[in-house]
Amino acid sequence: MQAWVVDQPGPVDDERHPLVRVERPVPEPGPGEVRVRVRTCGVCRTDLHLTEGDLVPRRPRVTPGHEVVGVVDRLGSGSTRWREGDRIGVPWLAHTCGICRFCVSGRENLCLRPRFTGWDVDGGYAAYTVVDEAYAYALPEAFDDVEAAPLLCAGIIGYRALLRANLPEGGRLGIYGFGGSAHLTAQVALARGARVHVMTRSPEAQRLALELGVASVGDADAAPPEPLDSAILFAPVGTLVPPALAALDRGGTLAVAGIYLSDIPALNYQEHLFEERALQSVTANTRRDGEEFLAEAARIGLRVSAVPYPMDRADTALRDLRDDRVNGAAVLVI
Ligand SMILES: [Zn+2]
Ligand SMILES: [Zn+2]
Numbered sequence: 594m595q596a597w598v599v600d601q602p603g604p605v606d607d608e609r610h611p612l613v614r615v616e617r618p619v620p621e622p623g624p625g626e627v628r629v630r631v632r633t634c635g636v637c638r639t640d641l642h643l644t645e646g647d648l649v650p651r652r653p654r655v656t657p658g659h660e661v662v663g664v665v666d667r668l669g670s671g672s673t674r675w676r677e678g679d680r681i682g683v684p685w686l687a688h689t690c691g692i693c694r695f696c697v698s699g700r701e702n703l704c705l706r707p708r709f710t711g712w713d714v715d716g717g718y719a720a721y722t723v724v725d726e727a728y729a730y731a732l733p734e735a736f737d738d739v740e741a742a743p744l745l746c747a748g749i750i751g752y753r754a755l756l757r758a759n760l761p762e763g764g765r766l767g768i769y770g771f772g773g774s775a776h777l778t779a780q781v782a783l784a785r786g787a788r789v790h791v792m793t794r795s796p797e798a799q800r801l802a803l804e805l806g807v808a809s810v811g812d813a814d815a816a817p818p819e820p821l822d823s824a825i826l827f828a829p830v831g832t833l834v835p836p837a838l839a840a841l842d843r844g845g846t847l848a849v850a851g852i853y854l855s856d857i858p859a860l861n862y863q864e865h866l867f868e869e870r871a872l873q874s875v876t877a878n879t880r881r882d883g884e885e886f887l888a889e890a891a892r893i894g895l896r897v898s899a900v901p902y903p904m905d906r907a908d909t910a911l912r913d914l915r916d917d918r919v920n921g922a923a924v925l926v927i
Contacts, residue, residue: 602646622669635660661717751778770828773922
C-alpha cells in the first residue's frame, strides 16, 4: 500500500519536504486490534510539529495522522467490539497502560506509558491502519467522512481545553488563534451560551468566526472588548501567553491547547498571574472526553469547515498549514 512517512524531520520549505511517500505491506491487526481501510484523515498541527522535528519522533519513519475515518475490514484475534464494515474513527490516544496511578484514577490522558497514533504507532496517512479496538470511536451519522475527521483530534482536544479553561455558565471566552480546532470549540462554547471573542491575524479566519456567531474579532494579540472568564490559546505561539493572561478577569483561566508551544516570555506576577489568574496546559484526552464531545457535536449540529486534499498531496496540505493557508481543517481524502 501507499503510505507517507516522516523521513528525516526538519523544516518544511520549498525545496525540501521531510514527509515522503513509500510502498509498505498492508498491516495485519494483532490481538484486540482491528484493521481500518482509510477513507479520510485530518491534518493536525501536531503532524507538522512532528515532521519539522519540534516533536521528537518516537518511532523511525512513522506514518503520521491521528484523525482517521475508515471502515473496519479485518478483525484481529479476540476482537469483539466492531464488525467488518463498521465506520469508525481512529484518534490520537492509541493506548494507555490501564494500571498506573493516573489510569486508575480516571486520568488516562496523563498515563505514564501511553501510545499515540501517528507518533508511537503508524497513523492514517496511508491506505490502511490498525487500531486497538478499545480506543476507536463510533462516529455520529450526521457527519460525513470529511467532516468527521477533524472531530477526532481538533474537536476532542479543543473540547478538553474548553473544560480545562473552566468557562462558567454564560461566561466570556477568549480564543487565540482560529484554525481547525478553535472553530469547533467556539461552536460548543456558543451553544453553551458563552460570549466568545476571537483573536487572530487571518482575515479569512476572522470572517469564519463572525459567521459562526462570535461577539467580536480582533488581531492576534489585541485586547478583547471585555475582561475574560476563560481563554484558550490555540496558536502555538508563546508570546501570546502574556497578553492572553492580561486579558483575564480576576479568577480567570488561560488553557493552552497545543502539544507544542514556542517559548513563553517572562511573566510579570502582578500583571499576569496575581488575583488568582491561572495558566493551565492540556495533555491529550480521556476516552470519555471523546465520547462526550462526539455526542455534543451531533446534538448541537456542529458545522465543520474542512478543506479536502487528495491523500497523495499530504505534503502540500502540511505546507499550506505551515503557511496559514487553510481556513478550517485540512482533510486528506482517498
Ligand atoms: Zn496508565
Ligand atoms: Zn492532533
